[in-house]
Amino acid sequence: MSRIAYFGPQGTFTEQAALGFVHAGRDELVPFATVPQALAAVREGDTEAACVPVENSVEGAVPATMDALAEGEPLVAVAESVLAVRFSVLVRPDTEVVRTVASHPHALAQVRHWLAEHLPDATAVSTTSTAAAAVAVQRGEFDAAVSAPVAINHYPLRELATGVADVADAKTRFLLLRRPGALPEPTGADRTSLVVTTADRVGVLAELLTELALRGISLTRIESRPTKGRLGEYRFYIDLLGHVAEPRVGDALAALHRHCRQARFLGSYPQAEPAVSGDLVAASNEDFIAAADWVASVRQGAGA
Numbered sequence: 124m125s126r127i128a129y130f131g132p133q134g135t136f137t138e139q140a141a142l143g144f145v146h147a148g149r150d151e152l153v154p155f156a157t158v159p160q161a162l163a164a165v166r167e168g169d170t171e172a173a174c175v176p177v178e179n180s181v182e183g184a185v186p187a188t189m190d191a192l193a194e195g196e197p198l199v200a201v202a203e204s205v206l207a208v209r210f211s212v213l214v215r216p217d218t219e220v221v222r223t224v225a226s227h228p229h230a231l232a233q234v235r236h237w238l239a240e241h242l243p244d245a246t247a248v249s250t251t252s253t254a255a256a257a258v259a260v261q262r263g264e265f266d267a268a269v270s271a272p273v274a275i276n277h278y279p280l281r282e283l284a285t286g287v288a289d290v291a292d293a294k295t296r297f298l299l300l301r302r303p304g305a306l307p308e309p310t311g312a313d314r315t316s317l318v319v320t321t322a323d324r325v326g327v328l329a330e331l332l333t334e335l336a337l338r339g340i341s342l343t344r345i346e347s348r349p350t351k352g353r354l355g356e357y358r359f360y361i362d363l364l365g366h367v368a369e370p371r372v373g374d375a376l377a378a379l380h381r382h383c384r385q386a387r388f389l390g391s392y393p394q395a396e397p398a399v400s401g402d403l404v405a406a407s408n409e410d411f412i413a414a415a416d417w418v419a420s421v422r423q424g425a426g427a
């Protein structure tokens with residue numbers, strides 16, 4: 124039985140995403156209260172893998188995941204999953220007045236307008252996850268929880284509202300992470316993630332982007348977070364389309380490595396929702412192979 128850590132407790136969106144990675148009878152899901160704890164479990168070998176949220180289409184990156192991936196022992200993503208996000212507002216069966224509403228900060232941000240309209244006098248309180256909010260409501264600590272709809276199956280609460288979302292088609296992306304090892308095979312519709320710290324030099328970010336553009340590589344995300352060292356020093360998180368096994372991507376990663384003080388590979392894995400690839404690619408993988416062969420033959424003295 125292989126153990127998969129997930130950001131819990133039971134009833135989080137992350138648990139739903141993790142269920143999609145489970146092979147029946149072979150894998151067991153193990154909840155952890157925070158993202159760093161779930162990632163520590165896989166780093167320490169307590170579990171084989173960990174499933175955590177990485178970005179939301181409304182609120183953006185999940186900072187706890189970004190920081191935990193850039194620091195500590197390296198982990199690599201081997202799969203991703205994208206879930207549609209709509210919430211239920213859960214209360215105890217006998218609740219009549221809602222004075223406090225608890226949830227994960229990302230969830231509260233995605234129902235801000237709904238709360239202003241339907242529970243304008245309630246105070247919003249942050250909890251570690253949406254399901255942790257349901258647990259706290261069950262214990263009587265808060266009056267309502269903004270939770271994943273599945274939370275009602277785990278906690279004895281009542282649905283005050285369901286299908287709640289300020290943005291109708293909001294989505295959250297989750298990663299399945301393992302300790303470094305064999306990479307997933309390229310599928311032709313993959314994503315590669317990395318985090319880099321650039322040298323302190325004028326134009327260095329433009330150089331990184333140019334390296335990708337020159338090779339016809341599509342950037343799907345670039346995000347900065349402070350290194351927490353000097354003020355003004357940032358890390359860049361980069362997601363691009365393609366697999367490191369592809370010549371164009373390998374070549375681009377080597378170029379980024381040359382421009383950066385530090386580069387950490389965070390995995391090449393199949394896209395959950397394959398992007399429609401653009402037609403305007405500067406050179407194909409075959410062109411990269413042919414060009415490398417040409418340079419090799421020139422080096423060997425062939426009159427190429």
Ligand SMILES: O=C(O)C(=O)C[C@]1(C(=O)O)C=C[C@@H](O)C=C1
Binds near residue numbers: 135176208227253
């Ligand atoms: O608290 C949960 O249920 C989570 O899985 C976390 C999380 C997030 O980090 O964004 C996942 C999806 C929703 O966007 C709200 C919360």
